[in-house]
Each structure stands twice: as structure tokens, then as C-alpha cells.
Amino acid sequence: MTTEQIIFLIVAGATLASGLLVVTSRNLIHAALWLVATLFGVAIVYTLLNAGFMAVVQVVVYIGAIAILFIFAVMLTRKDMRDSGAQLNSNWWAGALMAVLTFGGLFAMLRTWGGMSKTAAEIPAGFDQIAELGAQLTSPEAYVLPFEVASVLLLAAMVGAVYLAFNKK
Amino acid sequence: MDFLNTHLLSLILFLPTFAAVVILFLPSEESKLHRWFAFGASLIPFGLTLYLWNAFDPNRTGFQFQEQYAWYEAIGSNFHIGVDGISISMVLLTTFLTPLAILASFSVSDKTKAYFMLFLFLETGMLGVFMALDLLIFFVFWEIGLVPMYFLINQWGSANRNYASLKFMIYTMGGSLGLLLAIQMLGVLFGTYDLVTLYQNWNSLDSGTVLLGMPVHTVKTIAFWAFVIAFAIKVPLWPFHTWLPDAHTEAPTAGSMILAGVLLKLGAYGFIRLVLPFYPNEARMFSGALAFLAVAAIVFGAFASYAQTDFKRLVAYSSVNHMGFVVLGIAAAGLAAGTKDAHIAMSGAVLQMFNHGLSAAGMFFLVGVIYERTHTRDLNQFGGLFPLVPVYGGILIFTSMASLGLPGLNGFVSEFMVVRGAYPVLTVYTAVAMLGLLFTGAYILKGIKSVLHGPMNEHWAHGEHKLTEINTREILVMLPLMVLILILGIWPAWLVSVINQTVVALF
Amino acid sequence: MTTENLIWLIPLPPLISFALIVLFTNKNKALSHTVAISAAFLSWLGAMIVFVRALGVEHFGEHPFASSINWLPTGDTWLKVGVLIDPLGAAVLFFVAWTILMIFLYSVGYHNFGQPAGDHDHAGLPPHGATVHGHTVLSVEPMYSRFFAFISLFAFGMFTLVVSDSLLTLFVGWEIMGLCSYLLIGFWYAKPSARAAGIKAFMTTRIGDVFMLLGIAFLYSVTGTLSFREIFTEEILHTLASVPSGVFGLSAAGLIGLLLFIGTVGKSAQFPLHVWLPDAMEGPTPVSAMIHAATMVSAGVYAVIRMFPLLSMDEKTMTVVAFIGAFTAIFAATIAVAQNDIKRVLAYSTISQLGFMIAALGIGAYVAAAFHLITHAFFKALLFLGSGSVIHGMEHGVFHTGNHKVDPQDMFNMGGLKDKMPITFWTFLIGGFALSGFPLVTAGFWSKDEILADAWGHHHYIVFATLAIAAFFTAFYTMRQITLTFLGSPRTEEAKHAHETPWTMTTPLVVLAFFAVTYGWVGIPEHFPVLGPLVNNNWFHDFVGHTLEHVPEAPEFSWIPLLTSLVVALGGLGLGWFVYKDVKSVEQDKFQISFLKNKYYFDELYEVVFINPAYWVAENVIYKFMDQGVIDGVLHIFGPVTDKIGSAIRNYFDVPVVNQFIGDGSAEVAWWFGKNLRPIQTGRIQQYFILSLVVIFVVGGLLYYILTLA
């Protein structure tokens, strides 16, 4: 066990735990806060993967924007929080079964796969992954088209969201 | 100017379509606007054609003003257009007649928007056939020409229009089937539809080759007849001609003008552009049969015309008669290919196409003029109209004489050339065709007699039935036709020399 | 201006006049006839200049006036058109120009220019007279301008034909005249008889024309040219004569000649296509003169004379020509004897005289045929115009009495007009004597004598005898006509009040009478007793004969033909006068033989044999039976058959199999499934989600099982 591994196990454990809390908390505000914790955990995992930029984006976008958005949504629908009573529906057992089956299936598949124990190569010295990412995102030979499509998607989502949530009184 | 020069044919071809689309956006009630717009729009292609005619170099062999764009690459079909001496004269005829036909349609007041749109689409369809240098394009335009005409007859025709339009459509489609199959066969065999390439490949086929499991000779014979029947229906040749009197009789006046003036020429043009170059051997072998059908059309057409009591039907049958001479010339050219006889016969045939376009359009228009006023075409109800409408009478006699082939007017020159070309090689057929020429005189005189001559017709002389003289607009329709008829009769060389150069190079 | 250029211009003035009248001056009668007569005069002037210049050229036959231009491209060569005036052309041009000018002038008076407009006249009918101060007087023709337009076009056609150097332009002029004859014969188109006559004329001549067109095509394809000068060369003629045509054992030359000759048969109204000409009398009289004398029928003869070198290449064709000519001569002459209409007599006389010319040509008498053509043109134009003048005078009488039942053309209504219309009488007498061949002083004698002499001299005794008998008949009916019309005393009130016609009509008569006498003197044979040595040479024979490469030999002088022509002419005239001097009415006429009167029933025969069957075939066989019955019938079978096949497919396949089994069946299956699967459609998103996952697992598991384990 190296230090890195230990750190990973701890982070992973904490993350999964807060994830479980996200789906089980009775109070939605709590659930949203636990989501923030989970997302933060994932950000740390990114760091472990040497993807610092991703970690920053994770924090800024997910925690800074998405999680906050959730909290707003929760508060806007506050009158009907239904904090009391069952938080899980009547088919929760089927859901749980599916989740377990999914995990089991994925795990089984991972085990039979050959590249499981592969280890990461060293990142070459002087390799600027942020610059490379930016170059590839805007290069016509690479990913400018998906990038642009994504921006169009965002625009569409924005217009759609405004339209849906607009109070037509 | 450079753009104009390099895209001249496309411009001529698609301007009418463009204009038709513009009409679509004009307000529906403005009939007057539709008329004038359509008329003006159809003058532009005519002007461009004059420019084309001027820029065309008759001494060069092969096609000129060619344009080629990828169209259907997977099967080797290109949008390839161009003109030579034969097709340019047909293009000229088409763009010349269309404005006149539109001017002749100014009296149409029902659904003018659709009417003029269809007319302009029709022009594109016809021009496309004459310009196409790709079999598939040829076929596409061939069919495009059919649809507007169907609707013109079906929507603006007279009493029996449903029957006539359906008959027209089914007849032509029936012929097109074989044509399409034969075209596809050529395309599949050679991987291209380009006429110029096909001319060479197809004729250089070794006669021992086996195609589609049959000897090449059999395949060619079958394809030859598939082509011939399709074109024979359109020309129309006896015995495929019975759609024509019906369609003509029921079509609106301008529809008849274009039908007789240009659409019939598509069939004859098909013979010249496709049948003879593709099947020189078969054309030689079956020229007797072709000549037989042509002579049958000439003789029976004249006889049938003589038997009519319906003025328009009389004129319609005269088309059968006149187009027979075109095919007779073509048959002679097929038989005598490479000789002077063939050149004269073929030039005569092309000229006859042009001439018939002028005189038949004129005749149909004149029938329309009187029909519009009297609402009848029954010859028995006419007679003795000359004192009432002297100007109309004079014009009718003039045009009839052109149709009759009076020397000094255009019809004579072409008939003379066809007879001259056909006589040495198809002597008996030509001699029998003279019987048709004789009866041409008979039915023309019958027409004049039954309409104009005779004791003054009291029925149309007074009161509500009073027949009015041909008006200025109608004279303006006839005037260009008459002038051209006269010019071609006196000095045909300007047109014939262009045709002749191409004919000498091709046949 | 060079002579060649001048020749190009000769036909143009009438054409321009036609256009001017039609387009601009048709409302103004005076302007119209001024334009037309000026045009005729210009052409006349041109023709005279050309004629005089032609006289001045040495060896004119070898150096005619000719020029040509490229007209129509044919393959790598050109078809040329051009003008040619050779001796024959010059001679013909001379009489054509004169007669046309005279006829134009005559028309002014004939159509009553200057008279008031008729009370009830309208276009399409002859004028019916106008009332002035209670008297009925002649009224002006309502279509006066149109008449001048048509005859101008006609004149254009004739001049074109004469000056043309090739068969093609000759044919152009030929057909334009055909059109004009149609228009002019049917000038009073509102009269059904005139309308029918016009069509008859056009159609009958067109029968000839289509054969002629074939002949032209044949000639053109064999020789590659249509120019007279190029065809009539030794080499080409021999080629043509040696090539067999495969028809009736004729050589190419023979067949071409025969085809062209059929054209002439139609145009010059030879048997059996003669039927149109008498009916053509329906037209105004100047038209009759135009058609019968100066132009159209002459054109037919002119064309065969032109083509003589070709025709003479084949004996058989020549025999046919001679036979047709001789037969027509006697055949028409016999009919003329029994006619009562003053113009119809002349019409049959014309047919007969044209037969003389054709027969002359058929026996090789080239010059004689041309000579008779010209003299006949003069005196026959004179006779027609004279008869028109008579009719005009009679109409005057008719209007005076007001009895419109009297036919002003029937000779039995006339008599004694000698004193009423002296100028007409004397000129008509000259014309009639010329037609009869009155010895020595008339042109007709010299030309007819030359034909008989040629026939005798070349040993064509049958032709000689036939023509001699025909000449006898000619003299007889001519005298009959003169006697009935002018001599004796008036037989009707109208004839008493007949009146001499105006100067515009009599001047042409005098001019033509002059030529009817004098023109004969240019062709007096060299060896004719007394007169021959006096004139020293036969100018006409010399001049026209040089048109041919080998100048034809004049026949040896013989007393037999001379005496024969003296006997038949004088005998016929004498007998005619003797028989008719006391005839008072139709009943006393012994020659009213119905067989002759009805023209041997040829009209009726043609009606039954050709015209009715043609119409019947056209209408019933070709149109109704073939087109509408068979072809459309077959087409109309397609409809029901397709319909039957369609309904069979529908009833036995589409409805039970496709619709009920496949169509309805699949719908029912789907409905059953839908009904039973409906409960799982809970509308709850999470349940759908679970269900889809279940499916994924099941399918994935199965796939995994199949792919990896099995």
C-alpha cells in the first residue's frame, strides 16, 4: 500500500458514503449538501488522476453552479417538500435490485477484462495538458465540431429552461 | 459577360422556371400581372437565344456552349447540356413560340397563375430535351414536358378534356417505358449516360459480343424499337397518332400551339439525336418499315383530315400529315447515311420540323381566334365568313397556304428537300407520299371553303352572334409567325446552312 | 444597269404592288389600280428593254442573259437559283408583258371603275347594279382593290416563271399562279359555283403538280442540278437517256419528262385533267384571259417546251405527249361546238389549241409549238377580253330592261351586236379568224400551218389528220360563235340595248388585235410561195430555234399541209356561217347534242370514280373505321382489360389476402398485444426505467450467454 493508495481509499470511501447519503437523506437540503460533498470527493479523485484542470472545473461548474441550482430548486418547491413520509417509492426494492445488479454486472465484467491492473505511465515532462486540451477543443482537425455542438446544446437548454420556467401569468 | 457566355444554355433553360416560381408569389387575383409577367419573362430566353444564335459558330462540328455538372455520380450521369446546329434551331423555335403562345393566352381568365406557371415549366421541359447531352437528363426533361401539358389540357381544355388528357398521358407514358428501359440498359452497359461517349462506345461494340445473354445484334434491335416506339408516339406516326387529334382538339388554344409547334418535335428530335446515331445499322435495316409508317401517316393523316367536320381536328390531323414528312426524311437519311441524299433529306426533315412549328402554331391559333368568338368549331356552322372578317380571312389563307406547302412560303422548301432526299432511296414510298401531298391541298381548301367562302353567313353577321374582326393582340401573335414563314420561304439559307453543317458532320 | 440585273427586277414590281395594295391602299380603289397598273407597266418596260437588248446580241442562243446566286445549302454544295433569258424566254417574255399590261388596263373598265357603288352589293358577289336617277346602271366591283392585288401576284408568278433559270423557281412561279388562279376563279366566293370551281382548278392542277414535284426530285437527284443550262448539256442528257428508270421500260430522261409532262397536263388542262378549265369561267373575265391566254395555261406549255431537250431523249414519252396533245385537240374542239356560253366555247377552244401545241411538241416541232403558243396567247387573250366586252355590253342591256333572268353570257340571247359594239366586233372578228387560221393575214394561220407542215414533213400522218380535223372544228365553232353573237339581228330585247364598252376595255382589244395579225408575219416559212422569198428568212424560227443546241430543221415545203389548212379554215368558217346565219333559237341548233354539251360526262365520271370514293374512304375507312374503330378500339380495349385485371386482383387477392389476412390480421394481432400490454403503461417514469433496465439485463445476459458460453 502506497500513500497514494491509502489516500484514494479514504477519498473513495468518503465519496461513496456521501453518495449514499445523497440518495437516502430525508431532507432534500441535506441531500443537496451531501451531493456537494460527493462532487468534492470526485474532484479529489481527478486530482489523483493528475487531471488538475478537471478538478477545478468540477468544483467550479458542479459545486459552484449545479449544486447551487439544486438548492435553489429545492427552495422554490419548498411548500411541497414532503419531508415526512416515505422518501422512497413503492418499487424501491426493484430499484435497489437493479442498482446491485448493475454494480455486479459491471464488476464481473471488470474482472474478466485484461487491462484491469494496468498502471499509469508517467506524464512526460513539459507536457502542458491544459494548453493541449484547449488546442484540441478549438482545432478543426480535432474537436471543434463537438465543442460547437455542445455550445449550441447549451444555448438550446438555456432557451428551453427559460421558456419552461417562465411564469406565464 | 463571361458568366453569360459560359452559362448561356443554363440561363435559357432555367429562366422560365425561375419566372414560374416568381409568379407563385404574385397575388392570385392579378391576372393581368401574371400575363404580362409571364410574357416578359418568356421574352428573355428568346433574347438570349438570339444572342446564342449569333454567337453560335456553324462551321464548327460537335456541340457548342457545353456545360457539365456532376449530377448523379453513382450511376455516371452528368448534367451535360450543349447545342449543335440541329438542336439550336429547335431551341430557337421553342423560345420563339413560347412568348407568342403566352400572348395568345391573354384571353385566359381562369386560374391564370397556375396556367402561366405551367406554361413556363413546359418551356423548360422542352428546352431541356433539345439541349440534353446525357440520356438520363434527356429522359428527365422528356417527362417534365409531359406534366404541364397534361394539366393544361385537363384544366383549361374544352368539353372532352378528361378523356383527351388521359389519353395523351397514357400514350406518351406507354412509349416512355420502353425508352427508359433502353436508356437504363445503355447506362448499365457502359457506366455512363453521356451521349458523346455513348455514340462511340456503342457503335464500336464488336458484333460478336454477347450482352445480357443475347447477341449484340438482338439487343440493339430490341433497343432500337424501344426508342422508335417512344418517339413514334410523340411524333406521332401512324398508327400511334390517335391521341393527337383528341389532345389538340381539347387543349386550350395556346396549348395546341405549343403541342403542335414544339412537343411533336421532341419525338422527331429523338429520332435524329438518339435513334440514328445509336443505331445506324438498324436504321438502315428497318428504314423501309419506318418509311412505311411515315408514308402511312402522310397519306392517312391527309385523308383523315379531309374527312373532318371539326375545324380544329382538321388542323390536328394535318400535323400527322406534316410530321410524316419529317420521319420520311429521317428514314431516308438512315438508309442513305453518308450520302448527299441523306444530308438533304435530314436537313429537310429538320427544316420541316421548324416550318411545321410555325405554320401549325399559326393554324391552331387562328382556329382558336374563331372558336373564342363563336364557341363552336363545327365547319358546318361556318362558311361565308370572309365578308365579315376580311383581315382574319387573309391571314387564314396565308397560313393555310404555308401549311399546304405553297412555294414561296416555308413549307415548300422543306417538303421539297425531303422529297428530293428520299426519292432516290425510297422511290416508291415517296411516290405514294405524293398522294398525301395531293390531299393536303384537298383538306386545306376544304377548310378555307368551309370557313371563309360561300354565301355570306347571316347567323354570324348580326346581333349577339356578330363576329368581330381579329384584334390587334391577335394580329401581333400572327405577325411574327407570318413574317418568319415568308422569310423562310424566300431565303431559307440562313437557317438551313446552320442545320446543314451539323447534318453533314453527323450523318 | 446590266441586263442580268434588270431581269432580276422584272418580276418585282407586281409583287410590291401586291404587298402595297394588301397592306395599305386596299381602301382606295383609284390608288390600288394605279399601283397595279404602274407595276405592270414597269415590268412591261423592263421586259421590252430586255427583249430589245436580246435582239441585239449575236448568237444569242449561245450567250443568253443568265445570272444565279446560291440559295439553299445541300450537303457540301448549293442549290442555285437565278434568271435566264434565252431566245425562247425572250419571245415568251415579250407576249407575257404585253398581254399582262393589256389585261390590267382592261380590268379597270371591266370592274366598272368610276361607277357608283351598288345598292345591295357586298364582298363576294358580282356587282348587281346601282340605281341612279331611277335607272339601273352598272355598279363598281366591291372587291376592286383585292382584284388588283390578286392579279398583281399572278403577274409576279408568271414573270418569275418566265425569267427563272431552273425548274425550282419555275415551279415556284407555277404554284403561285396556281394559288392565284384558285383565288381569282373563286373571286366571287359567295357564289357556291365559283367556290367549287376554284377548288376544282386548284386540286386538278395539283394532281399534275405533285407528279411534277416528283419529276423535279428525280431530275435533281440524278443530275445534282436543276438549272436548265446545266441539264441541257450533251453529257447530262446522254447520261439521263442511258440510265433505265425501271418504270414502263423508260429511261430516266423519259420518266422525268413524263412526270414533268403530267404537271403540264394539269396546268394546261390537257386530257384527262382538262375538267377544271371550263369551270374556271366562273371567275371575272380578265381572269379568264389571264389564266387561259397569257399566263397559266401557257406556262404549262412553256414548261414542256423548256424541257423539250429532255423529253426528246425518249421516244415513248414523245409518243405519249403527241397522243395526249392530238387527242385533246380534237376532243375539246368537238365539245366546243355544242356550248352556248360565250366564254365556255373559248375555254374549250383553249384546251383544244393547247392540244395543238402539245401535239406539235410531241412530234418534235419545237419552234412551231413555241410560235403557236405566242400567237395563241395574243388572239386568245383578245377573244376572252372581247367576250368580256360583249358580256359587259349585254349586262348593260339587262340593266336597261331589268329582266335579270336573261343570261348575258348565253350566245342565243345575243345577235346583231355588230352595230351596237363595233370595236368589239371588229377586234373579235380578227381574233376569231386568227383562231380559225384564216389564211395569210392572221397570226393563227402561220403558226397552225407550221404545226401541220411539221407533222406532215416528219411523217406523223395520224397526228396530222387529227389536227387537221380539229382545225376544221375550230373554224366551225368560231364562226358559229361570231355568227350567233354579232351577225343577224338581235334575238332579245337586251341585245338591242347592248352598249359599247369604255375605252379602258377597247384599247386592249385594239392592241391585242394588232398583234393577232402582225405577230404571224415574223414566222413566215422561207420556202412559202411568194411571201417566203419576200421576207427572205424565217426570223422566228431562226431566233427561237437557237435556244436548242442543234437548231431544228424547218420541214421541207409541201403543198399538202398548206392546202389542208386552207381548206379546213375556210371550209369551217364557211360552214359555220352557213349553218348558223338563220338560227333564231336554241331549238334550231342541230349541234345541241347532249353528249357533247355535257362534255362527254367527264365531270360526272370523275365525281363518281374519284371524288366521292375519296371522300368516302377518307371519312369512313380512314377516319371512322381505322382511326376511331380499329386503333382507338384497340386502345379502348386496354381500358376494360386493365379494369378487369385490376378488379380480379382486388377481389381474389387484395381483399381476402392482403386486406383481410395480412392487413386486418396484423392489426388485430397488434391490437391484442396492445390490449394485453396496456397495464404496464403506468405513466410513471421510474417504472419505465426499471423495465427498460430489466430488458437490458435480460437481453444482455442472453447475448453474453450465447456469445461467450455457448
Added chain:
Amino acid sequence: MIPLSWYLTFAAALFSIGLFGALSRRNMVAILLGVELMLNAVNVNLVAFWRYGDVAQMAGQVFAIIVFAVAAAEVAVGLALVISVYRRHNTVIAEELDLMKW
């Protein structure tokens, strides 16, 4: 060094947790929370594959970024829908919405 399998297992577990949340929670906002977890799990996978594959190929990160964008869009639209539904039907419980029922 951490083997790749650890990351993948972690991601699988996170994914399953999210799946459970999406399938079983009654509150619509909570369902969306579950979906967020699933998306994050996928992102972890993507970045891990990038790290353990050819680093010079940025496909994994690019993909992850695009997933961010999709997630943002999804949340924006999803929450807007929730608010809209809440306004109209006055409920945020998924089970109570069965308008699409047969």
C-alpha cells in the same frame, strides 16, 4: 500506484448508487440528484481512461468536458421542468404524475 481497476470499481459503485437514487426516490429533485451522481461516475471513468491510456490524446478530458456541458444543460432543463410541473400540479412527487398513463 493505484491500479486502473480501483478507479473503475469506484466509478461503478458511484454509478449504482446514483442509479438507485434515480430509480427509487419519490421527489423529482432527488431523482435529478441521482442522475448527477451517475454522470459523475461516467466522468471519473473517462478521466481515468485518459490517464491510463495515451496521455497526449486528450479525448477523455474533452469527452468529460462535454459531459459537463450536457450535465449543465440537463440540470437546467430538468429543474425548469420540475418548477413548471410544480406550478401547474403543485407536486414534486414523480409517482403522482401519471398523465401519460393509458
